[in-house]
Amino acid sequence: MTEWTIESAPHEENSLRKSRIRTERLSQxxxxxxxxxxxxxxxxxxxxxxxxxxxxxxxxxxxxxxxxxxxxxxxxxxxxxxxxxxxxxxxxxxxxxxxxxxxxxxxxxxxxxxxxxxxxxxxxxxxxxxxxxxxxxxxxxxxxxxxxxxxxxxxxxxxxxxxxxxxxxxxxxxxxxxxxxxxxxxxxxxxxxxxxxxxxxxxxxxxxxxxxxxxxxxxxxxxxxxxxxxxxxxxxxxxxxxxxxxxxxSWKEFPEYSLPAVPGEPLELTPEEEDYSNRYSLNLEQLKWAIYTKKNQCHNSWDKFHQEYPIAARLAFVFTGMPWFDQDVLEDLLEATARPPSHRGYLKFRENSADPEFVEFDKGPLELWKLPEQYLTYSLGMDVGEGVGADYTVIQVVCNESAEVVARYRSNRVRAEAAGVDAFLLGSFYNFGLLGIERNGPGLATLTACERGLADFPQITGYPNLYYHTYTDRKIPEETRRLGWITNKTTKEAMLSRLAQTIESRGLIIYCRSTLLEMQGLVWDPEKKCFRQSYKAPDSKLTHDDEIMALAIANEMRTHNWENRFIAGILPKGGEF
The missing domain is CATH 3.40.50.300 (P-loop containing nucleotide triphosphate hydrolases)
Structure with a gap:
């Protein structure tokens, strides 16, 4: 093998030496x-x-x-x-x-x-x-x-x-x-x-x-x-x-968050303190610290204590605000009940018929957890959005007998008139359940489509089980001739209060995760005396409460069963639902 040698000029030797120094410095x-x-x-x-x-x-x-x-x-x-x-x-x-x-x-x-x-x-x-x-x-x-x-x-x-x-x-x-x-x-x-x-x-x-x-x-x-x-x-x-x-x-994991306690020392606990201790398995020293800190550093407020010293992550997020709904119940529903829908798609009219037909489509606006059953009755609540690209139009469907929220329609790609067609189809699909549509703003166009039909859909001859506004502030509720649910400051607070009571008593079974998360985010601002939504869906740039409002209206429809014109008249075999 030939060995090549090069005689370098003095300046080349100097450059080579500097290069070696740089290489050694880089290596170090x-x-x-x-x-x-x-x-x-x-x-x-x-x-x-x-x-x-x-x-x-x-x-x-x-x-x-x-x-x-x-x-x-x-x-x-x-x-x-x-x-x-x-x-x-x-x-x-x-x-x-x-x-x-x-x-x-x-x-x-x-x-x-x-x-x-x-x-x-x-x-x-x-x-x-x-x-x-x-x-x-x-x-x-x-x-x-x-x-x-x-x-x-x-x-x-x-x-x-x-x-x-x-x-x-x-x-x-x-x-x-x-x-x-x-x-x-x-x-x-x-x-x-x-x-x-x-x-x-x-x-x-x-x-x-x-x-x-x-x-x-x-x-x-x-x-x-x-x-x-x-x-x-x-x-x-x-x-x-x-x-x-x-x-x-969690504060529970750190020894410094405890106060000395004598074995057998009696502590007079409120029901909330006892529930907190049992739920998170606190020892006497930890419980004593929690009670002391709540009273002396958190204005004796569990909400403030959970915000500053959460024992579980869900408490930290939920309790920063004044939640409107019972957070423990919502958390239980999220953990044990929430699940993906069994079907997703949309409804259309059968050919040459006014009967609805469900079509599976993975990007459809309609999610079903349970299909309609012949002998069951349903209540539907509808919050109508402004139209394409604006607020969402949402319909919630509740089974009156099982108290399950069995279906949810949600879209911001449909105009109010077309949403009326979808509401007609969904109500028909669920045994012509009592349908309450918010009449405020664009809701009037939706109500008109449901009541009188549209030229493009001759199958719609009028939905037979629409809700009529009722005076509820009278000794005997009185139905008026005005179609739809009217939402104002008074009725909004009242229906959300009734929905909160229903949730607290575990009177609804909700499968939809986004509905539960939206409910977790609804807080009451005591200074401005108004509701504020802090939850923002991952696919949205804005906050919304459409699912809550639709569910609240559906919950109101459940209490108006005496107005339901399609109560099942024939019981299944055995005489029980």
């Missing part, structure tokens, strides 16, 4: 960037526990992890051991030190490894400065000059000079240029549930963090109602429908 840097997994946990934990924090007593102490911090830290390190991207969403109680830990973790990584960029995103400038001051304190109380050079710090960033080049910075969710043109390896998103418009900054964060094992996106927040991005992402993470891993930190 790569060794630092990709640490050996065996001792990474030990070194990072030791680094973090040498950092200084100010405790609740105003003392400067070392950051020795508490139980909640240890739990989160080991999840973070598990991702590094497995070399997978770390993506977490953490729903927490207050004062567990999670923000402190994430700040320390990101600070440790950008300090230990070169060419690393960390970002902290807060809800507000003040909140961001409070969080970032921890990182500045870490930097000011740790001797870093020998390892990384003296860091340049200001109110928004900590930046290390060459050859380290790592930095950590703070920003707010309101910054429209957040993450634009930048790459970050570690992102701490603080109090995401309180971001005003979280979709845009979260999208920017996701684009700025590469899909590499040495990266982190960590959302942490206390809950702030249901239906917002934080709640939707949490639900998706719990179901395994997201790359985010959920972390919930």
């Amino acid at each position: 840097a790569l060794k630092q960037i990709v640490p050996t997994s065996g001792d990474d946990l030990f070194h990072i934990q030791r680094f973090i526990e040498n950092l200084k924090i100010i405790n609740k007593r105003g003392e400067l102490i070392s950051l020795i992890m508490n139980r909640s911090q240890e739990e989160v830290f080991h999840k973070l390190m598990e991702c590094r051991e497995k070399q997978v991207p770390a993506r977490f969403i953490c729903c927490k109680s207050r004062q567990l030190g999670i923000s402190t830990l994430i700040e320390a973790f990101i600070f440790a990584l950008v300090t230990r490894y070169p060419y690393r960029f960390g970002l902290v995103v807060a809800n507000s400038i003040e909140g961001g400065q409070t969080i970032f001051s921890m990182a500045q304190r870490f930097c000011g109380t740790l001797d870093l000059e020998r390892a990384t050079g003296s860091a340049a710090t200001n109110s928004r960033r900590i930046e290390y000079p060459a050859p380290h080049y790592s930095k950590m910075q703070i920003d707010t969710a309101a910054n429209r240029n957040l993450g634009r043109g930048a790459t970050f390896h570690y992102v701490h998103a603080s109090e995401v549930a309180f971001w005003e418009r979280p979709e845009e900054p979260i999208l920017a964060i996701n684009q700025s963090v590469p899909r590499h094992w040495d990266t982190l996106i960590f959302w942490e927040s206390t809950a702030n109602g249901v239906g917002n991005l934080f709640h939707r992402t949490w639900i998706a993470a719990e179901r395994g429908e997201s790359d985010m891993e959920p972390i919930f930190l």
